[in-house]
Amino acid sequence: MLKTAQILRRFAFDEWGGTENSLWNSVFGLRSHNIDSQILSTTAMAPVEFEERGGIEIRRFPYYYPYWPLSEEDKHRLDRRGGNPVSLPLYRYLQSTDFDLLHVHSSGRIAGMVRAAAKQRKIPYIVSFHRGYLQTPEKERREMERPLRHTFSCGRFIELVYGWRRNFISDADGIVCVGEGEADFLRERWPNKRILRLPNGVDYERFATPVKTNVRKAFDIPPYRTLLLCVSRIDDQKNQKLLVRFVSTLTEEGENVHALLIGPPSTDYYLKELTELAKELQVDDRVTIVPGLGADDERLIAAYQDSDVFIMPSRDETFGIVVLEAWSAGLPVLASAVGGLKQLVRDGENGLLFEPDNLGSLLNAYRTLSRYGLKDKLAANARREAETRYSYNTMSSRLAEFYRESIEERNA
CATH class of the missing domain: 3.40.50.2000 (Glycogen Phosphorylase B;)
Structure with a gap:
């Protein structure tokens, strides 16, 4: 050996x-x-x-x-x-x-x-x-x-x-x-x-196998809200501020959404700015920030399985392993068209891409996802790819x- x-x-x-x-x-x-x-x-x-x-x-x-x-x-x-x-x-x-x-x-x-x-x-x-x-x-x-x-x-x-x-x-x-x-x-x-x-x-079986934990109950998120998930370190490069503005815009338009942001903060100042932005836009009750979960924490898997959409708003990304985890859990993905994400996510086939740091482009991708049958099609294609290729x-x-x-x- x-x-x-x-x-x-x-x-x-x-x-x-x-x-x-x-x-x-x-x-x-x-x-x-x-x-x-x-x-x-x-x-x-x-x-x-x-x-x-x-x-x-x-x-x-x-x-x-x-x-x-x-x-x-x-x-x-x-x-x-x-x-x-x-x-x-x-x-x-x-x-x-x-x-x-x-x-x-x-x-x-x-x-x-x-x-x-x-x-x-x-x-x-x-x-x-x-x-x-x-x-x-x-x-x-x-x-x-x-x-x-x-x-x-x-x-x-x-x-x-x-x-x-x-x-x-x-x-x-x-x-x-x-x-x-x-x-x-x-x-x-x-x-x-x-x-x-x-x-x-990706450990496909780990994220595909249902767990008993309910992430909405775990983090006190109302069950009737559309849950938008982002798993990534809290960092300017990962650009979670775009998601806060996204939630604010959708809320103003009458949509009942909630963002769950999971990841350790790289810098305290960005976490503070993110929290202050949510308060300033009056959506702090619709944004839940969890500063990191342990590798064996079942709530992480539950977050993928209980959410409705996964969003990756990075300004730069070498690959994006969390996209594979979302795919394995059957979660449709919206990803910023940068770096390795452009090769990983094929627009309209296994996910939807949007222009980096562009709120209008993200809104368009989100609305496109609501077309009849597209959400299920993307999730099925992506799940199959995660299992067979990655x-x-x-x-x-x-x-x-x-x-x-x-x-x-x-x-x-």
């Missing part, structure tokens, strides 16, 4: 996102291909250093950010998003533990230490890009770097001392990309590099083959 390490910046069940979701399910899928994995991360957002779930070992290591001065509040912001930590205990563990392959799901110093450890042990390493690292919008990048303003960094010195400054992309034995655009960019830049475009998968069994099989090819090539 092959032994791999799956390394990422953080892995917290209470701060669950697309990367964690994809990785967790892939690890279980790889087992059926005789590949065993440990999940390794820092203790960011999850102070428990060792735990085992479902037979999967999860090890977390102490870390720090090499910036001074850095407040606890800023450290917490970096933990949530964009942090570039140093973890010497993690590096030493990679150096001293026998693995057949290292697979890193983060960039920056984490990827640098994986590269260095793999070179020392003469084993292959794979780099995954889940969130558009190479094509992050400038506005989003500036927001991620906000906590580091007016600080002094000794990070480059540390990288030089430990040999982490080399290019972790060009030295990688293989690259895995969730988004098609990013894969094309990398193929053009490194034409001889082995690159696998592997979309996120199951974790399919994705894990392709990843396992990629691993073995990387090991064989390195040995050769």
Whole structure:
């Protein structure tokens, strides 16, 4: 049995996102291909250093950010998003533990230490890009770097001392990309590099199997309202403010709707602005914000199964794993025509697209959905596609083959 390490910046069940979701399910899928994995991360957002779930070992290591001065509040912001930590205990563990392959799901110093450890042990390493690292919008990048303003960094010195400054992309034995655009960019830049475009998968049975929990009762939402669901981190990039304005407009037109927004906030200020906007438009009683649900929380599945429409209003999106979850639950999807969503959602076939950050376009898509039979048609097509094309069994099989090819090539 092959032994791999799956390394990422953080892995917290209470701060669950697309990367964690994809990785967790892939690890279980790889087992059926005789590949065993440990999940390794820092203790960011999850102070428990060792735990085992479902037979999967999860090890977390102490870390720090090499910036001074850095407040606890800023450290917490970096933990949530964009942090570039140093973890010497993690590096030493990679150096001293026998693995057949290292697979890193983060960039920056984490990827640098994986590269260095793999070179020392003469084993292959794979780099995954889940969130558009190479094509992050400038506005989003500036927001991620906000906590580091007016600080002094000794990070480059540390990288030089430990040999982490080399290019972790060009030295990688293989690259895995969730988004098609990013894969094309990398193929053009490194034409001889082995690159696998592997979309996120979904645990179809988990979201398709009915649960007993009633999400309307759980969050005190009137049963007679049309429930609009958005599952995503609360963030300017995800653009939940558009949904608040959407609810306001529909309410003014006499429609009885309610928005349920589920996801951990990336920044406290955006959550505050979102809440204030709902109050300003007098729809705060029609907008329920749930700041994140644990990965095993049945209310998350119930939210998909009890809602009427799923709406993804992102300004930018590498893929959109939550769309697959909505499809699996039989929920029709309206998605912003950006990034990977444009490839995932085929307008009029498995969902409806609308122009990004355009309230009128979203309203048109919503009204189109009410045409006779269209809602059921879209949901049925999408559910079938989620089951047959995006199951974790399919994705894990392709990843396992990629691993073995990387090991064989390195040995050769």
